[in-house]
Each structure stands twice: as C-alpha cells, then as structure tokens.
Amino acid sequence: MAPRTFSEVLHDGFELTYETDQVLYEDRSDHQHLVLFDNATFGKVLMLDGITQVTTADEFIYHEMMAHVPLFAHGAARHVAIVGGGDCGMAEEVLKHGCVETLTQIEIDESVVDFSKEHFSTFNSAVFEDDRFHLKIADGAKFFTQTDQRFDVVLVDSTDPVGPGEVLFSHDFYASVYNCLKPGGLLVTQNGVPFLQRQELVTSIARFSRIFAEASAYIAAIPTYVGGHMAFGWATDNPGLKSVPLDVLTKRFAAADIKTRYYTPAVHKASFALPRFIEEAVEEG
Ligand code: SAM
Known part of the structure; x- marks a missing residue:
C-alpha cells in the first residue's frame, strides 16, 4: 500500500510533507482536527489542524528550552502555569524542578491530553503520577480573567x-x-519561527511592551518547526532575569540534578544572543 501523506501548509508557496505507513489516531474534536502518525525520521508526529505540534524525535529541544530557561532564570519558581501544552511534554520538564510546588495546566482540548497520555508516555508518564500537577480543561484566555491564583512563571505552549x-x-x-x-514573575510564549513568521514576533513583542517593563525573546532551532530558529517570547518586570550570570545558572542546574539532552547553562546564555534579523524584529515590536 502506498504511504499516506500529511502536509503542513503554513507559509505561502511552501509545504512540508510527512509520509506515514501507520496512522495511530485521527479524530475531529470540538476544537480541532487531530492526527497522530508514525514517521520514519521523526517518530510519532502529532498534527493539529494540519500543523505539526510535537514529534518524539525532537520534542526534547522545544520542551527543555521552554521550561528550563525560564525556571533556571527565575531560580525559585514555586507556582507555575502552562497554557495549552496538551501533549504534556512541557509539564514533564517543569515538574523536574524540585522547587515547583504546583503546576497548573490550562488546556482547551481534553482529547489531546487523553491520547497523549496513551501515545506519548515515553516523555510524559511521570506527569500523571505527580500530585503537584493540576489539569484544568478550559480556554486559557478565560482562565486568566477569572482565577485568583498567582504564578511565578507562566509558559504559553x-x-x-x-x-x-x-x-x-x-x-x-x-x-x-x-x-x-x-x-x-515571568511570561514565556512560543512565538513561531521568525524567518517565516516575523510579524507574529513583532506583534507579540509590541503587545508585551505595552504591559511589561521588559519584552524580549530567546531562540532555539527545532527541526520540525522548519525555517531556522524558533523564538520564545519573554516578558517580565524583572530585567535581571535575562542576565543571570553563567556561574549562577551552573550552580542552579547542578543543584536541580536534571538530565538534559539540549539545555545546558551555556546554551541558556547563548539563546539570548539574537541573529541581527531577529533582533531587528524584537526592536521593531
Ligand atoms: N509545541 C507546539 C507548537 O509549537 O506547535 C504546541 C503544542 S501543544 C499540543 C498546543 C496546545 O494548545 C494544543 O493541545 C491545543 O489544544 C492548545 N490550545 C490551543 N488554544 C488554546 C486555548 N485558547 N486555551 C488553552 N489551550 C489551547
């Protein structure tokens, strides 16, 4: 049988196509179309509404960089929130920090969590056994207008x-x-790939700047988010968080005793050095 293909058409005149011999799950929930399939290069691939969300091959880069950079920069985050993050890979990285007392995850689509529990246990199984993890099925935008909870770090996955x-x-x-x-406190957001989604970064930074004392970004290159570096938005009233010295990060990392495959304190520092075209997008915002 010919392999089935799934294409991501996120950018004008450019298409990313995966081949698969095995579709593991496909459904249309109340919120979006979900498909999970096996790919020879990237392992299990999750797409929502035709856009790649996570793959077992490269999830560690995205999850480590979005969880550990803010948490080691903060140094003492006790209450953390994740918005979205249905595959629960981000939650797994956050819960590796012993200082975290509660992790509240606000995900709109319960079906993403349910099938990720079944199919992504290689990177999320610890989450569901951890008493610190509190899952709320809700629209993240509504949740923050209604909650009395206060957070040290909010991650928008x-x-x-x-x-x-x-x-x-x-x-x-x-x-x-x-x-x-x-x-x-600190807000960190997934902000797309600036080479292909420049305006998304400019707009988020402009919006942060109207609210927070500091609006900035850091980067990592994640193979399935094609187009080069992905930008993570960074918004806080505490300008010191961006420039925590390397020796302090190194001590915090050693004390936390977390095994990583991408994150190191040196990579953390380097991720704030922006290529000029990304720096210009941040300055424009
Ligand atoms: N790492 C991924 C990326 O950059 O493509 C994102 C992964 S995660 C699966 C994204 C999650 O955000 C999905 O599970 C989706 O259901 C959730 N989501 C989308 N809109 C949301 C909203 N308004 N409130 C809460 N969760 C939302």
Whole structure:
C-alpha cells in the first residue's frame, strides 16, 4: 500500500510533507482536527489542524528550552502555569524542578491530553503520577480573567495564532496573565519561527511592551518547526532575569540534578544572543 501523506501548509508557496505507513489516531474534536502518525525520521508526529505540534524525535529541544530557561532564570519558581501544552511534554520538564510546588495546566482540548497520555508516555508518564500537577480543561484566555491564583512563571505552549490558539497572542490575554503574575514573575510564549513568521514576533513583542517593563525573546532551532530558529517570547518586570550570570545558572542546574539532552547553562546564555534579523524584529515590536 502506498504511504499516506500529511502536509503542513503554513507559509505561502511552501509545504512540508510527512509520509506515514501507520496512522495511530485521527479524530475531529470540538476544537480541532487531530492526527497522530508514525514517521520514519521523526517518530510519532502529532498534527493539529494540519500543523505539526510535537514529534518524539525532537520534542526534547522545544520542551527543555521552554521550561528550563525560564525556571533556571527565575531560580525559585514555586507556582507555575502552562497554557495549552496538551501533549504534556512541557509539564514533564517543569515538574523536574524540585522547587515547583504546583503546576497548573490550562488546556482547551481534553482529547489531546487523553491520547497523549496513551501515545506519548515515553516523555510524559511521570506527569500523571505527580500530585503537584493540576489539569484544568478550559480556554486559557478565560482562565486568566477569572482565577485568583498567582504564578511565578507562566509558559504559553500554544498552537499557532489560528483557530483556538489565536486568542493566546492577544493584548488582553497578555494583560490578564500579567495580573496573575507574582512580583518579578515571568511570561514565556512560543512565538513561531521568525524567518517565516516575523510579524507574529513583532506583534507579540509590541503587545508585551505595552504591559511589561521588559519584552524580549530567546531562540532555539527545532527541526520540525522548519525555517531556522524558533523564538520564545519573554516578558517580565524583572530585567535581571535575562542576565543571570553563567556561574549562577551552573550552580542552579547542578543543584536541580536534571538530565538534559539540549539545555545546558551555556546554551541558556547563548539563546539570548539574537541573529541581527531577529533582533531587528524584537526592536521593531
Ligand atoms: N509545541 C507546539 C507548537 O509549537 O506547535 C504546541 C503544542 S501543544 C499540543 C498546543 C496546545 O494548545 C494544543 O493541545 C491545543 O489544544 C492548545 N490550545 C490551543 N488554544 C488554546 C486555548 N485558547 N486555551 C488553552 N489551550 C489551547
């Protein structure tokens, strides 16, 4: 039988196509189309509404960089929130930090969590046995306008700004997260691949700047988010968080005793050195 193909058409005139001999799950939930399939190079691949979300081959880069950079920069985060993150790989990395007392994850689509529990246990099984993990099935944008909880770090592990994820890139959402941060707290967002999605980064940075004292970004290269570096948005009232010295990060990393495959304190420092075209996008925002 000929292999089935799944294509991501996120950018004009450019298409990314995966071949698969085995579709493991396919469904349309109330919120989005979900498909999980096996690919010879990337392992299990999850696509939502035709856009790659996570693969077993390269998830470690995205999850380690989005969890450990903010948490080691903060140094003492006790209460953390993840918005989205349905595959629960981000939660697994956050819960490796012993200082974290509660992790609240606000995911709109329960079906993503349910089948990720079954199919992505290689990287998320510890999450579901951890008493610190609290899953809320809700729209992240609504949650932050209603909750009394206050967080040290909020991570927005969202889909791209289309469909249910669009609201997670809005000024009002960023403002309501700001209101739920503890003093000196930090918001980190997935902000797309600037080579292909420059305007997304410019717009988020401009919105952060109207709310937070510091708006910036750091980067990592993740193979399945094609187009070069991915940008992570960084918004806080505490400018010191971006420039924690290497020796301090190294001590925190050693004390946490976390095994990583991508993150190191040196990579952490280097991730804030932006190529000029990305720096220009941040300056424009
Ligand atoms: N790492 C991925 C990426 O960059 O493509 C994102 C992974 S994660 C699977 C994205 C999650 O965000 C999905 O499970 C989706 O259901 C969730 N999501 C989208 N919009 C949301 C919203 N408004 N509130 C909460 N979760 C949302």
